[in-house]
Amino acid sequence: MxxxxxxxxxxxxxxxxxxxxxxxxxxxxxxIDYDDNKDIVWKEYGETEKLTKPVNLKDAADARRGYPSIFSFFLDxxxxxxxxxxxxxxxxxxxxxxxxxxxxxxxxxxxxxxxxxxxxxxxxxxxxxxxxxxxxxxxxxxxxxxxxxxxxxxxxxxxxxxxxxxxxxxxxxxxxxxxxxxxxxxxxxxxxxxxxxxxxxxxxxxNESNYLIKDGSLDYQKVSTKKNKHALNLSSEHIRNNYRRVIGVSKSFDPTKCLVHGGGSNSNIIANLKLYERTPAFRYTSSRADVDFCIWYLRIREARHTHSIFDGVLKIEKLIVTEKERIHGIETDDINNITAYLINERNPVCYGSDDRWANHLYPIYxxxxxxxxxxxxxxxxxxxx
Structure with a gap:
């Protein structure tokens, strides 16, 4: 001993x-260790356009190559x-x-x-x-x-x-x-x-030109300050202020917890995403804090090159900040812009160095x-x- x-x-x-x-x-x-463990019901749209099918953003990503990315900071x-x-x-x-x-x-x-x-x-x-x-x-x-x-x-x-x-x-x-x-x-x-x-x-x-990508979910669980003296339980206002320019990207998620309003799973929609496609964005209200999130899924690797149909798919979260966004959703153009820049973060990859290579954004890796x-x-x- x-x-x-x-x-x-x-x-x-x-x-x-x-x-x-x-x-x-x-x-x-x-x-499998999932980055999240909560049910997410696709009930209300989180973006201004009411999309009914996935959006392919390859052209948008290509158009942004050669320009400075909006992502300047990477947290893990x-x-x-x-x-x-x-x-x-x-x-x-x-x-x-x-x-x-x-x-x-x-x-x-x-x-x-x-x-x-x-x-x-x-x-x-x-x-x-x-x-x-x-x-x-x-x-x-x-x-x-x-x-x-x-x-x-x-x-x-x-x-x-x-x-x-x-x-x-x-x-x-x-x-x-x-x-x-x-x-x-x-x-x-x-x-x-x-x-x-x-x-x-x-x-x-x-700021608008310098976003942070955080590895994992933005939906932090509240921790008792009585039992944890390190707990930083921010108010809803402070959460909105701190995470205004933060994007949460989860490498792994439980597809069975992506639910249709009224019952059933949306995992089939996610599994069928083609390369560079994203799902429509939906709003999720946190049960852990009085804040709303906009959540969507993006495929950054072709499924035929991966071990699982859900490898190469990222879950993306952005905090809904303003009252206008809460009512009408985040501007679809903003979501497309963020997603296009995320696609351009995928290469080069860490082949052989990490079993999760298909879900890595290289700066986060x-x-x-x-x-x-x-x-x-x-x-x-x-x-x-």
Missing amino acids: GTVLKVIEKETSGVSFNSYKYCHDTTDRSG GSRYTYKVDDMSFQKNVYPIIAGQIGVGCCERRNLRLQPALLFESKLVIALPDRAFSTDWDGQDQARPLLEKINNSVRLKGRPLIQFNDLLIYDTNKDDKFERKGIAKIQDYMVELEKQLVADLVAAGKL LTEQYVKSKYLSNDLFIQLF
């Missing part, structure tokens, strides 16, 4: 089982999570989950992608609330434990390595506690993403690779425990 676990065991009166340690992200897992958040032990607290056994988190934003200047305009890297540990003697409603007990953990790590001769936070997952329900620990680390990453976007807006970086390059190796990280 490593130094960190010994400190946790001693300070919490836990009992370690010295379980096998592994990284979830490198372990073979069945199933990434995390690796690790099962590092099982410990007994108060006569029950719970998993100890650790994580490496990286959030970075790259900027394109003079047609070249510049790394690390903004970058955050964090190391965290997720413990069950039963690790503490009283009900947890703050960091009163976690803070001194974190200090002792970091002191122990420094004693191992690695002064530059320290853990940034202890996260607490609840054990009130008999859910899968390992997933709860991973979810805490995911929420922590999301808060870093939200803060980075807020920093870009505060610096005046985003490079940003993701930059973020992951800052991680400690899995072996070194696990050895801390």
Whole structure:
């Protein structure tokens, strides 16, 4: 058992089982990880034109080649999570989950992608609330434990390595506690993403000529500030202000959750998209915040070159900002313009380097690779425990 676990065991009166340690992200897992997990009902149009069939934007994309793109910033958040032990607290056994988190934003200047305009890297540990003697409603007990953990790590001769936070997952329900620990680390990453976007807006970086592409959905789940001191729960007004010039692009989505109003699935429409075609845009009202989104789907790779019919299809989100947009939808010309520029971000690709190559926009792929390059190796990280 490593130094960190010994400190946790001693300070919490836990009992370690010295379980096998592994990284979830490198372990073979069945199933698909989707960027979203919510039903999206195609009920109302999100654009001004009431389109009844897909729109091909190849000519529009070709016409924009050679001109500066409206996309200047690219944001990606990434995390690796690790099962590092099982410990007994108060006569029950719970998993100890650790994580490496990286959030970075790259900027394109003079047609070249510049790394690390903004970058955050964090190391965290997720413990069950039963690790503490009283009900947890703050960091009163976690803070001194974190200090002792970091002191122990420094004693191992690695002064530059320290853990940034202890996260607490609840054990009130008999859910899968390992997933709860991973979810805490995911929420922590999301808060870093939200803060980075807020920093870009505060610096005046985003405008009509300089959009941000964010990897993944814009529909953030609300996080309790009582249980997460890092939560940045913005008001609807602040969300609209911060995400006015942000486009969310999801590499993977659950096609069974794209529903027709009244029942049934729209997945057939998405599957039948031809290269460079987009679906009509529909409005989606978030159940997590008082904001509306415009959502559409775009094929950037031919299905015959991919493993699955949904490979090469992106889910695209834009926040509906004004009251006029809420009533009438976003201008169809604006959606076509955004989509055409997105098509031109698809090449070159990362053949052989990533199984998700068909769904990558290349600047996002490079940003993701930059973020992951800052991680400690899995072996070194696990050895801390």
